[in-house]
Amino acid sequence: MHIVVCIKQVPDSAQIRVHPVTNTIMRQGVPSIVNPYDLFSLEEALRLRDELGGTVTVLTMGPPTASESLRKCLTYGSDRAVLLTDRFFAGSDTLATSFALAQAIRKIGETFGAPDIVFAGKQTIDGDTAQVGPGVAKRLDLLQLTYIQKIVACDPEARTLTVERRAEGGTQTLVTRLPCLVTMLEGVNQVRRGSIHDALRAARAEIVTWSAKDAGIEDVTKCGLRGSPTVVKRVFAPAPRSEKAAAVPVSGKAAADADALIDAILARQPSLEADLTHLAAGI
Amino acid sequence: MSDKPAAPAPAAGSRASMKKELPEHFKAYKHVWVLVEQERGQVHPVSWELLGEGRKLADQLGVELAGVVMGAAGTGTLEAAAEAFAYGADLVYLVEHETLRDYRNEPYSKAMTDLVNAHKPEILLLGATTLGRDLAGSVATTLLTGLTADCTELAVDADKSLAATRPTFGGSLLCTIYTLNFRPQMATVRPRVMKMPERQEGRTGRVVPFAPDLSEADIVTKLLSFLPDRTSTKNNLAYADVVVAGGLGLQSAENFQLVRRLAATLGAEFGGSRPLVQKGWIPSDRQIGQTGKTIRPKLYIAAGISGAIQHRVGVDGADMIVAINTDPNAPIMDFAHVAIVTDAVRFLPALTDAVARRFSPHTRDRIAG
Ligand SMILES: Cc1cc2nc3c(=O)[nH]c(=O)nc-3n(C[C@H](O)[C@H](O)[C@H](O)COP(=O)(O)OP(=O)(O)OC[C@H]3O[C@@H](n4cnc5c(N)ncnc54)[C@H](O)[C@@H]3O)c2cc1C
Numbered sequence A: 001m002h003i004v005v006c007i008k009q010v011p012d013s014a015q016i017r018v019h020p021v022t023n024t025i026m027r028q029g030v031p032s033i034v035n036p037y038d039l040f041s042l043e044e045a046l047r048l049r050d051e052l053g054g055t056v057t058v059l060t061m062g063p064p065t066a067s068e069s070l071r072k073c074l075t076y077g078s079d080r081a082v083l084l085t086d087r088f089f090a091g092s093d094t095l096a097t098s099f100a101l102a103q104a105i106r107k108i109g110e111t112f113g114a115p116d117i118v119f120a121g122k123q124t125i126d127g128d129t130a131q132v133g134p135g136v137a138k139r140l141d142l143l144q145l146t147y148i149q150k151i152v153a154c155d156p157e158a159r160t161l162t163v164e165r166r167a168e169g170g171t172q173t174l175v176t177r178l179p180c181l182v183t184m185l186e187g188v189n190q191v192r193r194g195s196i197h198d199a200l201r202a203a204r205a206e207i208v209t210w211s212a213k214d215a216g217i218e219d220v221t222k223c224g225l226r227g228s229p230t231v232v233k234r235v236f237a238p239a240p241r242s243e244k245a246a247a248v249p250v251s252g253k254a255a256a257d258a259d260a261l262i263d264a265i266l267a268r269q270p271s272l273e274a275d276l277t278h279l280a281a282g283i
Numbered sequence B: 001m002s003d004k005p006a007a008p009a010p011a012a013g014s015r016a017s018m019k020k021e022l023p024e025h026f027k028a029y030k031h032v033w034v035l036v037e038q039e040r041g042q043v044h045p046v047s048w049e050l051l052g053e054g055r056k057l058a059d060q061l062g063v064e065l066a067g068v069v070m071g072a073a074g075t076g077t078l079e080a081a082a083e084a085f086a087y088g089a090d091l092v093y094l095v096e097h098e099t100l101r102d103y104r105n106e107p108y109s110k111a112m113t114d115l116v117n118a119h120k121p122e123i124l125l126l127g128a129t130t131l132g133r134d135l136a137g138s139v140a141t142t143l144l145t146g147l148t149a150d151c152t153e154l155a156v157d158a159d160k161s162l163a164a165t166r167p168t169f170g171g172s173l174l175c176t177i178y179t180l181n182f183r184p185q186m187a188t189v190r191p192r193v194m195k196m197p198e199r200q201e202g203r204t205g206r207v208v209p210f211a212p213d214l215s216e217a218d219i220v221t222k223l224l225s226f227l228p229d230r231t232s233t234k235n236n237l238a239y240a241d242v243v244v245a246g247g248l249g250l251q252s253a254e255n256f257q258l259v260r261r262l263a264a265t266l267g268a269e270f271g272g273s274r275p276l277v278q279k280g281w282i283p284s285d286r287q288i289g290q291t292g293k294t295i296r297p298k299l300y301i302a303a304g305i306s307g308a309i310q311h312r313v314g315v316d317g318a319d320m321i322v323a324i325n326t327d328p329n330a331p332i333m334d335f336a337h338v339a340i341v342t343d344a345v346r347f348l349p350a351l352t353d354a355v356a357r358r359f360s361p362h363t364r365d366r367i368a369g
């Protein structure tokens, strides 16, 4: 089995701050992490490799510093890491990103053997679109299985994969053929810590680094800003409401304050009285 | 959109330069479409919310609003079409085929792509559900057009392009995205972000059948079984009229029970901010906000929640937002309607009592007993 896992290095957005005046993201000092959703897919890939044999290749498109996240994935036990990096990729939207990643996966196939499964995360925490996985699948003409909660069976001989998929209103059990692209649901496993051996190997490992040209991308107009049909026109902070919240004066006696709060709510929205009476009576 | 660096709003000059003339072959693309997401006879309510929003866009553009209904014949497709008219559609493309009985990416994305190529919409809206997201990504990539995910606001600008606004960078900011030179302009919107339109009894429209070129023999992925969720285990948070939520200000899982008690007394649903899910105080389907549920209740009470933007985008549609917070300068004060600056841990039991006293004496008996 050859399994490719697409991961993205993202700013740890729990620590992002926005500059109050310029409305720009203050990235300085914000640590980078592997997109948390990608780790569920990575763990599933490693598990399949351990059971069925083969190799796991992690792939990212990003700036040279994204090699740190690839190295992290090597410490978890991935066998090989590929970094796709080029100034032509700057400003890519999801369509341009899926183009570049698909090309890189083709090249990975030519260089290291055709992948049987490509994994992507459910979504990223910075882009947050859940589009890149399906985009890569479509461009590589791979069957697509998203929101997978469980890989039930993988049979490399028969070339089949059976999964449980979280659908609207229920769980589908689907069987499909390899090769395919899978995105795992969050919380379905926990990424392993990796062995000392993996950590040592990761520290020394060479990260395969490709430019657009190395990855066989001839038409760079399909990459980056130029290859992106969407255009971000405006970035702005949400406006406060025209008036601040009406503050209910506090007496210090909780019971009286509670009544004052209910009075203030009903004064503003008298129709709530009937709604609350109905609801509270369990009607 | 995903990787764009967040830059300050561009200067007016650069704005015009981004607009090129729409290529000739896209000029025939007209009308607004909404996917009416129908499975097993059930239409996802987000479809009606989108028809409400699509109606506004279509009226502004002076074009028609179409619903797209897909499924196997006799599985509620005609009922879905009739409902689509009641919620504002002028016409419905009815795409019936046995392979569309259950959602699978291959037949659905082929049918939708073929329909778009045949009838050429300028705008295509889908719900940001598991189905809608799975389908939208494939369709947009096949058509090589732009797709903006999880929009919180849709508008038509002066030159009639779709302005799609969504949170960016973990929701700290909002950005407005255009698909300038490609058609259709695609967007997904999460359930409850848009308002449910009034249902207009007796309103009808045209049904336009579309026969997709599909055959089960060509479809690789097979459905082995479907296990429906037990509805009893699913909460009604997204559609509740009254919601009480707690945040880190409650300080402990035990204190969160105060939120549950107030919710029970009000006959309301309860929820919380994301850190409470991360701490394991509440299950993830109770999270409210950008990466949780969007709610539109008549009354939302937030206790010990600071009102970070990721939380705010999930509750902005509430008719009345009430904040209970010790900090008079918490961000939530910028969007709450009524606030009380006090310790929620002390205050919530008093509020629960007052609610019981005023709205339901019986409930108080039940609590006491
Ligand atoms: C990518 C991303 C996605 C996110 N998605 C979501 C999401 O979907 N939903 C969400 O909620 N968050 C989300 N967040 C997290 C969000 O940024 C905030 O960190 C979170 O909402 C804060 O939770 P909080 O208000 O409970 O806690 P805090 O921000 O710590 O606020 C606690 C509040 O309680 C008040 N307080 C303290 N003591 C008391 C007391 N005794 N009585 C009353 N008030 C008191 C404080 O004044 C403060 O305002 C997301 C973050 C990221 C980066």
Ligand SMILES: Nc1ncnc2c1ncn2[C@@H]1O[C@H](COP(=O)(O)O)[C@@H](O)[C@H]1O
Pocket (backbone or CB within 6 Å): A006, A007, A008, A035, A037, A038, A059, A060, A061, A062, A094, A097, A101, A119, A120, A121, A122, A123, A124, A125, A127, A128, A129, A130, A131, A132, A133, B002
């Ligand atoms: N630059 C990238 N490099 C590698 N994989 C990516 C990149 N961007 C997105 N992905 C993959 O696509 C998934 C969905 O991303 P998104 O569409 O941004 O939510 C992620 O979880 C990753 O697996």
